[in-house]
Amino acid sequence: MSMNAKKPLSFRLATAEDVDQLVEIEARAGDVGWGPKAFLGEIEQQGIDGAYLWVLTDDETDTAIHAYIAARISPQSHTDDLEPKLDILNLVVDLPYRRQGLGRKCLQTAVQAGLRAKANKARLNVRKTNAGALAMYQGVGFVITRVRKAFYSTGDDAYELELGLLGAPDSF
């Protein structure tokens, strides 16, 4: 078998045992990112608050995390004046696995959960300078809705992006 043969991968929800690995991957991604408390907080909210943290692992051991995506759906069901929305909070593909379509797969998993919850749009923020991520989001149909000045603690600006989910986009 060649070293590059792609292993089968599947998504599952993260558990507390994944936190150390998630923190390592986040640190490798090089951002001022989430620490153990943030990951554990999202894991504890799962199933309660429309919170999801999916990890993409190899089917063989189910332990090697290749990528993850955190999202929230709120409110969790349609009310008279509030439509559910899908907020994507964090998405990282570990360095060796980039440019293989895994980032797009993570987005697809979150969007599918949003569609099941009848969310009318997906939203996220991305650093203005993060050209790779912007290309990925715009490639699946996200559009820039505004600039958020000094959105990050580093003082960096963000773009807010949105993708309409009504009419079931099949841009993935």
Ligand SMILES: CC(C)(COP(=O)(O)OP(=O)(O)OC[C@H]1O[C@@H](n2cnc3c(N)ncnc32)[C@H](O)[C@@H]1OP(=O)(O)O)[C@@H](O)C(=O)NCCC(=O)NCCS
């Ligand atoms: C952004 C990120 C999630 C993309 O993950 P990925 O698995 O490499 O992305 P995909 O392979 O699914 O890419 C899908 C498309 O997005 C675009 N894209 C992704 N990374 C890109 C890059 N570095 N430069 C230019 N275009 C890029 C391409 O159009 C790509 O399609 P192609 O490979 O067929 O040309 C990954 O680079 C990452 O984890 N970065 C660090 C964390 C981060 O920036 N997260 C997003 C913050 S909101």
